[in-house]
Amino acid sequence: MAKTSSSAPFDITLGLDDTHVLVTGGCGLIGRVVVQAFLSAGSRVTVLDLLGTEKVLDLEDGKLHFVAGDITKDVDAAFTKAEERFGTVCCCIALASLDLSVLEQKESLCDVDPKVWQRVFDVNINGTFLTCQRWLQGIRSTVSSQNAEKRNAIRNISCIIIGSEAGRFGVRTMAAYAAGKSAVQYGLLQSLARDAPRIYEHARVNAVAPGAVDTERFRQEAERFGPQWRYEECEATVPMGRAVGAEDVARTVVFLASERFAGGVSGQLVSVDGGKGGTVCWGREELAERRGEGRGV
Template identity: 45%
Template structure:
């Protein structure tokens, strides 16, 4: 009988991943996951990490994803450090916990624009900078060319007290992802574009909110998940 091998590795060894929102509760876990998989990681965030990681395959960049020139320069610097960015994880954004919560009729236009600027414009600018780099420097042999955009279940179900957040997540996880996917394969035939849309995540911030509002854990998580 012939020997059969089955490779369950992710194939990320020595590749280069860009993680935005890398200092956040979710982003920091993503950074650790890619490092564990053997990738080089460029970590972008406007804020410095609360628990910095020292690793020879990790480079931190303090960058605002809504600043077009700064973002383009950071991507160029990152490529110079670790080579072509094959994987781009777009986790940066204004989190629902840090939005001003208003009924739509009371929401200030300034707050609406702030949330859409970061969550939609920032995601667009990052996607564009990454894909431009793929167009200029990728070869047909490059693998794991993919982008993963972080949406939210709020983009599907809506949020009664923060319509801007729901609208921004719907925009990127539907319209942007589907359009980008059709465009990206014309840039590189092996390119993949996907979105994930998590609901409440057991972060310290969510636990803090639940402690101050006992009904939140039930309303936001247990009542909507079959296994509670």
């Protein structure tokens, strides 16, 4: 067995120092933890989020920049402002979306307003597409630049799309959300992962699909809807028997962003969900009531 040379230590630092990272939705409950993770890694971070959300950020940090904007219409202008501040956006975290907790859910698809369906798609699919497109356009512009110093300065070129367990298992009461997440974490991911290396040979694209995340909002919902809701959301089909931490999601994102750690990883969907194997279709009482009506199952 070959010995490892003591004169060549294995570097386990992330190598993200001064890498320009842009995070959409970086003021949200998960987004702000992702932002802090990159700042802790020494990155320069631009946050793109809606006006008024920036109050949760420490904007006195010289490596943090906030740009107000809507991913459905302000992406190009936001990236331009980010580039003016910190240079090429090397790493893009496409996190912003209409969250399941803020969407009105219906008992059946029969009752869904088509305008709601379209709105979710406009933000969660088209907004994510526009974000990824502008990231890749920025990389192409830098690669084709006549400025050799500018070209040589880029590293950790990657895009990470934030999907959801919903894109895999569906959401009976909000199919639009599930369909949107499925579109970006499968179709868009695989297409972009094949395209990006044609622009820059080391460019990588991956996705992270969180399950139930133990945020303040999740705890409020668990209190509101009760123990059975929590059991079905993050215990019944989850081997680890709990919601994952926002820090778990953030560390996975940072790992994928690091060329030193994940330089050979692209086109992958990483689930951060405690090993979730599915969703609960019927509550025990609900099923008993259904059988009692004589409709069968």
